[in-house]
Amino acid sequence: MLAAGASLALLGTSAARAQPSRDAPRELRRLVAANRILANEGVVDAFGHVSVRDPQNRERFWLSRSRSPALVELDDLMEFTLDGTAVDARGRTPYGERVIHAAVYAARADVQSVVHNHAYEVLPFTITDEPLRPVVHTASVIGAKIPVWDIRTRFGATDMLVRSIEQGRDLAATLADNTCLLIRGHGAVVAGASLERAVLTAIYLQVNANVLLKALPLGSPEPLSAEEIERSSETQFSPLALDRSWEYFCQRAGVDPG
Amino acid sequence: MLAAGASLALLGTSAARAQPSRDAPRELRRLVAANRILANEGVVDAFGHVSVRDPQNRERFWLSRSRSPALVELDDLMEFTLDGTAVDARGRTPYGERVIHAAVYAARADVQSVVHNHAYEVLPFTITDEPLRPVVHTASVIGAKIPVWDIRTRFGATDMLVRSIEQGRDLAATLADNTCLLIRGHGAVVAGASLERAVLTAIYLQVNANVLLKALPLGSPEPLSAEEIERSSETQFSPLALDRSWEYFCQRAGVDPG
């Protein structure tokens, strides 16, 4: 990976960003780590992706070229505008669904990172009426309300992918100011105030779904209350908890905590 | 593995195929990779097999000798005619169920690769009335209809294996023009327009079964519509998606993408 302060020429940055601060490479190194972590935890498989807003230019975000997250390297990272246009593609093919990221960043100034995934434990909640709500404190960060978006509602029969910026905007409107959103028969979107938060939220969205799937046949699982969700979220996103889990998931994935 | 253009003498080809194009070794190297991928993803265990039609001679196909897919090497690959006869056995023992492959290739000119497997998540759908249908977009490739074949219907009490070419033909007739077929109390057959497609379809058949098993206790899972299945299949089999997932599954299995 790129050492802090190394030339950003390696990163495919455009001429407009010729003198970035040292923060940028760290954010990109962490984006590579995030890809590996999400793959290692089974949150993504061959498909799924994670992006981070450019810390220097809030109208841009970074996302891998079309490649499975387990394999993403620094050279795969591409920069995009908030309508999903590649700034400097250099022949690399982007993900078709980069517009999910673009539209969420455009709609939500508070969001610094977006994960899109198809975790197998989460998918059942995209095809049934059973609501996915936080039932354990480590998952309070997924938020009290998780809306479900169905591409069919406004766009009819499609190939199920979010391909146009209009579709992305419609999805972002349904997400509103929530943290997570489910897509019918497809997967989930997680929006975070930082890369680490988005990654952790995506992991514990899967954990919560796992626990809920196991609990539902036993009776009516009791969800956390709105106040518990709010207070517990603050704690789970405190440096004490966030740093501990970032170090842990990096070690499991065999990547440098950055 | 064999380098492109290496002597096919190593591959046990018959005298009639003395000057094959360079395509053949690549297809066989990929067939070895396919065996390892299916084993690594748990689609096959000690049992199950995958074959590929000979790109030079459409009346022939390649399949390992009787060996667990996790262990298959290039020298294990044997060539068969479309009635299941080994072309050049050289003392190697073939799988008893090679006739599944033979009969599907004979019946379906569009099929280039066949997978037969007993994935544990798929098996419940072979012994209950619950239909296995695509509920998530990555699994749209399994197709709208998955028929179930019961060897008992025409052949009475057997050892459950598909052993004769007549049994294979009966199975192929039930498969008809679908992509997947379930065998009661036994497993599945997947037919693909390429080796990569057959492998991916077998993997996502398992993923879809996994998601459906988790979703069924939650209510009535909503399947993809016929049009969504058709459109999404095209997307999932586009080079963008197919190359990405082939690279991913090869890396997980520790094999060269070929």
Add this chain to the structure above:
Amino acid sequence: MLAAGASLALLGTSAARAQPSRDAPRELRRLVAANRILANEGVVDAFGHVSVRDPQNRERFWLSRSRSPALVELDDLMEFTLDGTAVDARGRTPYGERVIHAAVYAARADVQSVVHNHAYEVLPFTITDEPLRPVVHTASVIGAKIPVWDIRTRFGATDMLVRSIEQGRDLAATLADNTCLLIRGHGAVVAGASLERAVLTAIYLQVNANVLLKALPLGSPEPLSAEEIERSSETQFSPLALDRSWEYFCQRAGVDPG
């Protein structure tokens, strides 16, 4: 491991067995492999054990000293009489439940190997009325009938372990001429006509339980018919299938197929 023909002095054999054939070490090397395989497949955890009847002396059997199967080495193997007495303990502590093995060998001349285990997928069938019966052909070898033995019936409240030869004999009487037996709130016993058969049966008992657990919430799983079980068992225990799976499970466990 011991090379074929190496001195049996290493194996703790009694003076009465001073000139064994070369078969004995092979059987013992395979017994070590069987321990590792069962651990690697999750059939046993910290607890559980596997034994083999002495090929030279049908009134004796071999079983590890009290040690988790994942860790068993050749020097851990001890010889026992058919009432569970160690022939040459050399200070090694035997498993408390060796009488299960002793009693089954005493009652069943056709049995060459016994597995006792607590596989997590099998345990639910020991504490509910749901019968464990073969529903997939690879598991036909578990047999049409699997009786359940409850130590309470004749011995009242105990520590749940089979500790006396009388308890072992009562268990063996319930096993009768079946291949598998369940113990209420405890685990399973598998009896095989060879070490390889017992190991494979224990593995596919777990697979069948896994499939049945997944299928039951979907409706009424259709079991194999009695004739299918009989015919399929013969096939699954043919050298073609047995050698293939032994090689596979050895490779997964990282042990020599012997």
Add this chain to the structure above:
Amino acid sequence: MLAAGASLALLGTSAARAQPSRDAPRELRRLVAANRILANEGVVDAFGHVSVRDPQNRERFWLSRSRSPALVELDDLMEFTLDGTAVDARGRTPYGERVIHAAVYAARADVQSVVHNHAYEVLPFTITDEPLRPVVHTASVIGAKIPVWDIRTRFGATDMLVRSIEQGRDLAATLADNTCLLIRGHGAVVAGASLERAVLTAIYLQVNANVLLKALPLGSPEPLSAEEIERSSETQFSPLALDRSWEYFCQRAGVDPG
């Protein structure tokens, strides 16, 4: 790790404990092993912790600084008083929930080790009315009664963490003289008469929950009787069983049995 008899200066002991016996380092080395074992078995993930009472000073206990158990090293271990105050923090940040451990040691003279965890199989029993009771003999050690504590009952809406010594004492009062306790929407607490017992109990609490989750859809699982639980617990905690399983779980976690 620290060799037996090495200087305790490395361990951050306070001046008052300048001449400890050789037992202390062994206990601490085993505490590191316990952290790794619980992580390796999935009993803890990024969160959860395990402590041991100081064998020299019963008013003190040892617990890692705030770090995921998979990563804990000897230098991370901190000593605390029974109100949760660090004896010699040396700048290290403790877990917020150290008061769980402090309060249980203060209330229970028989307890030498405490585990707090959020095992995914256990969590469903913290949010439904289904009681978690031992159904298999290896799990008899979890005890006949497992109370559920809800922080809301006395402390209202919180961030769900046990943060004050008062909360810890309330939890310990609900635990009473039982071995395990569940915390609503949060996790479990396990109290053991030794480190090895606490670790084993936490592992088999998870195993028992796993088996019970699988059994419940099949009917009414039959629990062990009170007398069976008592007798089986004694056996499972005998040196024969305890040493065997400690060796096994150490080997799986890649740590020295100590």
